[in-house]
Amino acid sequence: MALQTLRGLGLLLETDARLPSVASLIAGEPVSGSWWSHAFAQKIFTALGQFADHRDVMFTKLISGKVTLVHRRLSPEILAIGTARAPWQMKGLSKSARNLLEMIDEQGSLRTDQLAWPESATAKPGEAARELEAKLLIHAGQFHTETGAHAKLLESWEAWAKRVGFKVKRISTDEAKKKMGERVRKLNEQFEAKARLPWV
Numbered sequence: 001m002a003l004q005t006l007r008g009l010g011l012l013l014e015t016d017a018r019l020p021s022v023a024s025l026i027a028g029e030p031v032s033g034s035w036w037s038h039a040f041a042q043k044i045f046t047a048l049g050q051f052a053d054h055r056d057v058m059f060t061k062l063i064s065g066k067v068t069l070v071h072r073r074l075s076p077e078i079l080a081i082g083t084a085r086a087p088w089q090m091k092g093l094s095k096s097a098r099n100l101l102e103m104i105d106e107q108g109s110l111r112t113d114q115l116a117w118p119e120s121a122t123a124k125p126g127e128a129a130r131e132l133e134a135k136l137l138i139h140a141g142q143f144h145t146e147t148g149a150h151a152k153l154l155e156s157w158e159a160w161a162k163r164v165g166f167k168v169k170r171i172s173t174d175e176a177k178k179k180m181g182e183r184v185r186k187l188n189e190q191f192e193a194k195a196r197l198p199w200v
Helices: 002-009 022-027 041-052 072-082 095-107 125-134 157-164 173-191
Strands: 011-013 057-063 066-071 109-111 139-144 150-155
Touching: 002 011, 002 022, 002 041, 002 066, 011 057, 011 173, 022 041, 041 057, 057 072, 057 125, 057 139, 066 072, 072 157, 072 173, 095 109, 095 125, 095 150, 125 139, 125 150, 139 157, 150 157
Parallel strands: none
Antiparallel strands: 011 066, 057 066, 109 150, 139 150
C-alpha cells in the first residue's frame, strides 16, 4: 500500500501528522512525533528497510527538513537541484560542512565510520553531514557496518546515480524547482498541510 501511494504521489514522508507518510500508512492513523514509540514501530521499521533496498526509492531531506521518500521518476528533478550549488545551498555552510563537501567531491563517496576527520574541526562529521543533507548537496544513506553499528554512506549525486545505475536525464534547475514546487503545493492543498521545500 505504501509503495502504491509513493508511486501515485511521487513523494512520501517517513512520518508526518498531515501529509501521507510510511508511518501513518502502516499504523492506519496519523502519527505525531517519533514513530519509534508507536505500537506499530517494528512494522514501520521493517517497511522503511524494504524501501531503503528498493531500486525505485530514494531517501532525502526534501520536505520541511524531514526524511522524504522520492520515487525514481523524480530523480532528474532531485539531481538537477542537488547539483546546482545554488546560493541557498552554499550560503551559511559551516567550515566543517564545506570541508566535508570537498572531500565527498574528490572521492565520490565516504563512509562515516571510515572518515579521517581532523581533530581541529569544530563540528563532528555527523553534524557536517546533516548540514549538507539539509541543503540537498549530497545523498546520504544509512547502513549497518560489519560490526553491526550504524553508519552513513555520503555520496555526491553523480556517484549515487552511477551506483544505482540511473541514467541522468538532463533537466534545468529552474524547471526542476518549478515541478517540485507544484507537486508540494498540490499536496498541501489536498491534505491541508504547510510543507515547504528547502529553497523556499
